[in-house]
Amino acid sequence: MADVKWMIKAREFVNCNCAYGCPCQFNALPTHGSCRAVVGVEIESGYHGDTKLDGLRFAGVFRWPGAIHHGKGEAAVVIDERATEAQRAALLRILSGEDTEPGATIFQVFSTTLETVHDPIFAEIDFEVDIDARTARLDVPGVTKGHGEPIKNPVTGNEHRARIDLTHGFEYALAEVGRGWTKTSGPIKFELADSHSHFANLHLSQSGIVH
Numbered sequence: 001m002a003d004v005k006w007m008i009k010a011r012e013f014v015n016c017n018c019a020y021g022c023p024c025q026f027n028a029l030p031t032h033g034s035c036r037a038v039v040g041v042e043i044e045s046g047y048h049g050d051t052k053l054d055g056l057r058f059a060g061v062f063r064w065p066g067a068i069h070h071g072k073g074e075a076a077v078v079i080d081e082r083a084t085e086a087q088r089a090a091l092l093r094i095l096s097g098e099d100t101e102p103g104a105t106i107f108q109v110f111s112t113t114l115e116t117v118h119d120p121i122f123a124e125i126d127f128e129v130d131i132d133a134r135t136a137r138l139d140v141p142g143v144t145k146g147h148g149e150p151i152k153n154p155v156t157g158n159e160h161r162a163r164i165d166l167t168h169g170f171e172y173a174l175a176e177v178g179r180g181w182t183k184t185s186g187p188i189k190f191e192l193a194d195s196h197s198h199f200a201n202l203h204l205s206q207s208g209i210v211h
Helices: 083-094 104-110
Strands: 005-014 035-048 057-064 073-080 114-118 121-123 128-130 135-140 143-148 162-165 174-185 191-207
Touching: 005 083, 005 128, 005 143, 005 174, 035 083, 035 128, 035 135, 035 191, 057 083, 073 083, 135 174, 135 191, 143 191
Parallel strands: 073 114, 073 121
Antiparallel strands: 005 035, 005 191, 035 057, 057 073, 128 135, 135 143, 143 174, 162 174, 174 191
């Protein structure tokens, strides 16, 4: 691990193909045997060494043929086109699990499960997320487009609120659970419909979640 300190405080929206709640959060196997997921993140404040990362966005499209920990995954990462060369390099190091203690963050953990990583994409990322309202919208032209919303009670139609509290998480400490719809168009193609979404505040560093 390179001796570079980094930290990001951000907001996240994730839509995957599993049932509401996502079995991964409970050390269970994926609902349908495989995993497909799309992630959107907006950094409120952050740095990598001397490089500031405030206000930047990134997104990721992931696919695994089985459970994530079984490996053989595929990933495509999108970096905010507004990022400078230094910011692009810094974000790519963080997202690839470099400058991070083993097992400390979701970025480092996921990096050990990937077999194919496509060349990074630098593009406009249209992203909005409201964690408390459990709503989000993510649009990267030519890559992915999706949205999230609250779970609805099937009888009354009222919004149903559930949260996941991870005492020893490596992604978030607390997440709001919702539902989502996403279609990806390249380089990894799939479609998600009325499946698990979560909305969370992230506060991560090279050694894990910052409490």
